[in-house]
Amino acid sequence: MKLTSLFAGLFLASAAVAETPVLTVYTYDSFISDWGPGPAVESAFEATCGCDLQMIGVGDGAALLSRLRLEGSRTEADVVLGLDTNLTAAAAETGLFSPISLSADYAVPGGWSDRHFAPFDWGYFAFVHDTQLTAPTNFRDLAASDLKIVIQDPRSSTPGLGLLLWVKTAYGDEAGDIWADLSDNIVTVTAGWSEAYGMFLEGEADLVLSYTTSPAYHLIAEEDASKTFALFEEGHYMQIEVAGKLATTDQNALADQFLQFMVSDAFQSIIPTTNWMFPAVTPTMGLPDGFPQALSAEQSLILSPAQAAAQRSAALDEWQSALAQ
Amino acid sequence: MLRIVLGGVVLIALLIFSLGTALVVGLQGRGLAALSGADWSAVKFTLWQASLSAGLSIVMAIPVARALARQSFPGRQALITLLGAPFILPVIVGVLGLLAVFGRAGWISSALDWAGFAKLSIYGAPGVVLAHVFFNLPLVTRLLLQAWTAIPAERFRVAESLGASPWAYFRLIEGPMLRATAPGAFLLVFLLCLTSFVVALAVGGGPRGTTIELAIYQAFRLDFDLGKAASLALVQFTICGAVSLLAFIVPLPQTNGLGLDRVPQRLDGPRHRLWDGFWIFGAGAFLVLPLGAVLLRGLRHMLEVPPQILTASLTSLTIAIVSTALCLAMALSLSLAFARRGSLARSLAEATGILGLASSPLVVGTGLFVLIFPYAQPMNFALSITAAVNAMMALPFALRVLMPAVQETYGDYLHLRMSLGMGSWIWITRILGPRLRRPIGFSAGLAAALSMGDLGVIALFADPDLQTLPLMLYRLMGAYRMDQAAATAVVLVVQSLFLFWMFDRGGRGHATIG
Numbered sequence: 001m002k003l004t005s006l007f008a009g010l011f012l013a014s015a016a017v018a019e020t021p022v023l024t025v026y027t028y029d030s031f032i033s034d035w036g037p038g039p040a041v042e043s044a045f046e047a048t049c050g051c052d053l054q055m056i057g058v059g060d061g062a063a064l065l066s067r068l069r070l071e072g073s074r075t076e077a078d079v080v081l082g083l084d085t086n087l088t089a090a091a092a093e094t095g096l097f098s099p100i101s102l103s104a105d106y107a108v109p110g111g112w113s114d115r116h117f118a119p120f121d122w123g124y125f126a127f128v129h130d131t132q133l134t135a136p137t138n139f140r141d142l143a144a145s146d147l148k149i150v151i152q153d154p155r156s157s158t159p160g161l162g163l164l165l166w167v168k169t170a171y172g173d174e175a176g177d178i179w180a181d182l183s184d185n186i187v188t189v190t191a192g193w194s195e196a197y198g199m200f201l202e203g204e205a206d207l208v209l210s211y212t213t214s215p216a217y218h219l220i221a222e223e224d225a226s227k228t229f230a231l232f233e234e235g236h237y238m239q240i241e242v243a244g245k246l247a248t249t250d251q252n253a254l255a256d257q258f259l260q261f262m263v264s265d266a267f268q269s270i271i272p273t274t275n276w277m278f279p280a281v282t283p284t285m286g287l288p289d290g291f292p293q294a295l296s297a298e299q300s301l302i303l304s305p306a307q308a309a310a311q312r313s314a315a316l317d318e319w320q321s322a323l324a325q
Numbered sequence: 326m327l328r329i330v331l332g333g334v335v336l337i338a339l340l341i342f343s344l345g346t347a348l349v350v351g352l353q354g355r356g357l358a359a360l361s362g363a364d365w366s367a368v369k370f371t372l373w374q375a376s377l378s379a380g381l382s383i384v385m386a387i388p389v390a391r392a393l394a395r396q397s398f399p400g401r402q403a404l405i406t407l408l409g410a411p412f413i414l415p416v417i418v419g420v421l422g423l424l425a426v427f428g429r430a431g432w433i434s435s436a437l438d439w440a441g442f443a444k445l446s447i448y449g450a451p452g453v454v455l456a457h458v459f460f461n462l463p464l465v466t467r468l469l470l471q472a473w474t475a476i477p478a479e480r481f482r483v484a485e486s487l488g489a490s491p492w493a494y495f496r497l498i499e500g501p502m503l504r505a506t507a508p509g510a511f512l513l514v515f516l517l518c519l520t521s522f523v524v525a526l527a528v529g530g531g532p533r534g535t536t537i538e539l540a541i542y543q544a545f546r547l548d549f550d551l552g553k554a555a556s557l558a559l560v561q562f563t564i565c566g567a568v569s570l571l572a573f574i575v576p577l578p579q580t581n582g583l584g585l586d587r588v589p590q591r592l593d594g595p596r597h598r599l600w601d602g603f604w605i606f607g608a609g610a611f612l613v614l615p616l617g618a619v620l621l622r623g624l625r626h627m628l629e630v631p632p633q634i635l636t637a638s639l640t641s642l643t644i645a646i647v648s649t650a651l652c653l654a655m656a657l658s659l660s661l662a663f664a665r666r667g668s669l670a671r672s673l674a675e676a677t678g679i680l681g682l683a684s685s686p687l688v689v690g691t692g693l694f695v696l697i698f699p700y701a702q703p704m705n706f707a708l709s710i711t712a713a714v715n716a717m718m719a720l721p722f723a724l725r726v727l728m729p730a731v732q733e734t735y736g737d738y739l740h741l742r743m744s745l746g747m748g749s750w751i752w753i754t755r756i757l758g759p760r761l762r763r764p765i766g767f768s769a770g771l772a773a774a775l776s777m778g779d780l781g782v783i784a785l786f787a788d789p790d791l792q793t794l795p796l797m798l799y800r801l802m803g804a805y806r807m808d809q810a811a812a813t814a815v816v817l818v819v820q821s822l823f824l825f826w827m828f829d830r831g832g833r834g835h836a837t838i839g
Contacts, residue, residue: 063546063547066548070549071702071704153531153547186531187448188448188449188530189531189532190803191803194803194804195803195805198805201805202805202807203429203430204428204429205429317361317363320362320366320532321361321362324366324367324532324533
């Protein structure tokens with residue numbers, strides 16, 4: 001059955017390719033997984049665009065940017081979806097992105113203005129654990145405990161980079177010491193969020209770096225109330241996930257159409273229960289029951305794109321050196 | 326004449342591929358200044374883990390090889406054959422198996438957890454060393470066993486009749502043999518662990534278990550810092566080069582596997598039954614359990630393999646066959662051109678072979694990327710580059726098998742050819758062909774299996790649409806779809822072993838002259 005559909009797919013695709021325009025979107029792996037937003041987004045957009053939306057998973061968010069640098073101006077991507085504000089300064093600096101203009105009523109804390117990128121969702125990083133576990137309430141306690149954690153590589157993963165900047169923002173010059181103390185708690189450093197979360201679910205670690213909204217997935221989708229997140233006294237670093245249009249795109253109008261679709265209700269209403277993040281524009285039906293509250297402004301940490309870009313390299317060296325010991 | 330030209334062309338191509346790419350990479354680099362503290366930690370870790378892995382492999386291989394040399398038991402031959410398997414086993418499959426046994430969710434951890442002890446933690450240095458010992462212990466055991474069986478049985482009989490103590494055995498008979506073979510075996514394993522990439526990628530666990538090879542990959546793929554990748558590549562090339570030079574002083578052991586089927590005739594066997602049994606059983610379990618774990622899990626979930634496995638299989642198969650053809654063409658050209666030259670020329674050819682062993686696939690890959698990038702999209706050449714690099718990596722092993730066979734044939738039959746005035750056609754079809762058929766089949770099998778299981782350059786160049794079987798397996802492991810990963814592992818292992826078997830058998834086939 002699978003085999004026949006595969007072959008049918010191959011032939012149909014080659015026959016249809018001549019007339020239908022193709023919009024290529026690079027995104028991160030979990031976005032296009034079966035349970036992610038990808039399938040619903042694809043059918044919703046294709047219903048109106050008269051095009052073939054091809055979403056290609058390229059590892060985790062930070063790997064997206066490296067990928068674009070590798071491909072340079074020869075990239076086939078028209079749109080990149082899944083960078084975050086910690087990377088937008090570096091991404092804009094490559095010159096690969098084209099300015100965009102969208103109109104939307106953003107619900108992103110702190111508002112939104114950026115020439116090259118538009119947000120599609122946001123959230124707070126947090127360590128997720130089993131409700132049975134008495135979780136630490138700050139990084140020092142976590143480092144002093146013998147709890148095991150899985151984290152992501154800041155070079156390939158946006159949560160990994162978020163954690164790096166979280167510790168840096170909360171501890172400044174002491175960040176290196178925190179990492180040195182955390183070193184023996186880390187089971188492993190994975191390339192992306194999917195790997196880390198998978199390991200956590202298989203019982204390979206006590207806590208995993210994810211989002212305050214992740215337990216809602218277990219609660220709503222699986223009716224399983226056994227997961228929660230550890231509220232940290234330092235506050236929680238925020239992530240705003242964005243998309244941008246490549247300057248080299250040969251589907252300029254279609255790319256604009258997709259970005260406008262991205263901030264529309266059709267797309268935004270898919271986000272909460274598939275990507276498990278706060279939507280960038282509040283959908284008309286609101287957030288589902290069981291979704292957590294946004295944290296207060298005092299509990300929210302975030303660096304501006306310029307600050308994040310300025311801190312990244314030194315923080316990365318600090319992280320690598322501390323963990324290499 | 327044609328032989329010399331071909332041999333020369335291959336030699337030059339190899340030099341460009343190895344030294345040339347290294348030079349290109351070197352010119353990109355910002356020198357050692359580009360390396361941070363973490364990079365130097367990776368250099369230190371690489372040397373440390375390679376020494377430890379090589380040391381442990383040898384120390385443990387000695388009792389295992391000795392046990393196999395002096396005990397005969399049912400299944401001995403099967404075990405010895407099995408010892409050859411890890412060499413052609415895709416590394417990523419081995420890692421998957423080790424995780425199933427030694428991982429936090431593995432058998433041993435579950436037992437420990439049940440008994441109230443802490444679970445094992447395999448990620449980081451322990452995992453890297455464990456995996457390297459898993460792959461190299463069998464190789465060293467075979468090398469040592471070969472040396473052991475080469476000791477004339479009379480010596481042991483004399484020793485036995487003189488009532489020699491185990492210490493006397495060791496000092497007078499086994500010690501000198503080990504002194505002659507162990508350093509070369511150490512060097513070989515050290516070199517193999519130096520350029521190991523997949524193991525660190527899968528179980529390195531972050532900066533604490535990063536090898537130079539992995540750091541090159543990260544600088545390239547994650548930071549897109551070609552300058553840093555180049556500087557790391559330079560360090561890697563220098564270390565490998567230095568170790569390869571050592572290989573001229575301490576010859577690397579031969580790996581032709583001859584004499585391993587000889588049944589031991591030792592009078593002292595029964596006295597050591599318990600001790601030897603312990604080592605044979607231990608080594609057997611260490612080898613069989615991880616593999617068994619993967620294959621059993623894979624077979625149970627065979628129907629869940631993702632449909633992409635068809636294209637991935639075909640891609641892998643194509644790369645393997647192209648790279649095998651390339652590798653054989655190079656090995657034959659070099660052997661035919663240099664086997665009859667003076668020893669200097671032979672050393673030169675041999676050195677080029679070792680260069681293949683010492684060149685890091687990722688350095689070559691980085692160099693080719695830098696060369697192609699200004700003119701074209703390097704990703705479009707992923708398949709041909711992978712096939713070429715795989716061929717180069719398998720070349721030293723193919724040369725080891727072919728060079729002596731060519732040399733022997735020329736030595737034995739050249740006079741005959743001269744005196745009979747035999748034409749080239751007859752010479753090739755009647756003398757050379759049949760005599761080389763078996764070594765060609767064997768080295769083709771090796772090259773095909775090695776290429777099939779390779780996950781190195783392809784990881785550097787692959788895009789999401791393009792995957793080989795090992796890459797697909799790695800991605801499934803990454804997504805923690807372990808059932809599907811295990812099922813993919815079964816397909817990969819079957820495909821690798823089938824290719825090896827087919828070529829090797831083709832070589833044995835209907836050869837009229839053994």
